[in-house]
Amino acid sequence: MAHVLIIHKVKDYLAWKEVFDDAASMRGKAGEQSYQVLKYENDPNKIVHFSKWTSLEAAKAFFESPELVKIREKAGVEAPELSI
Numbered sequence: 001m002a003h004v005l006i007i008h009k010v011k012d013y014l015a016w017k018e019v020f021d022d023a024a025s026m027r028g029k030a031g032e033q034s035y036q037v038l039k040y041e042n043d044p045n046k047i048v049h050f051s052k053w054t055s056l057e058a059a060k061a062f063f064e065s066p067e068l069v070k071i072r073e074k075a076g077v078e079a080p081e082l083s084i
Contacts, residue, residue, distance in 0.1 A: 002056040004063070005083040006049040011076030013045050019075035020049075026067075027051075031058030059084050 010016035020037070027035075035051035053059040062068060063082055072080070 002053045002059050002084060004051045004053060004059050006080050007047070008080035009046050009078040011045065011078070013039065013047070016047065016075045016077065019071060023071055027062065030062040031055060032062070056084060
């Protein structure tokens with residue numbers, strides 16, 4: 001079992017959340033088993049995404065995929081910090 005922690009800023013939380021929610025089935029097919037999304041109290045556009053994955057390899061393959069780069073751009077993600 002692998003866990004992933006991502007901290008990043010977004011341009012607009014509501015716009016990001018819509019794209020994030022739309023990608024739920026894609027994340028699930030890639031191996032995401034569960035997740036939590038938190039926002040910083042003093043900066044609502046700073047997001048914490050903590051998720052559980054079937055394997056480290058599945059998580060890496062998903063987060064390094066070219067398709068995810070496009071999704072991040074669409075969602076307005078600014079320089080994510082990713083820990084697997």
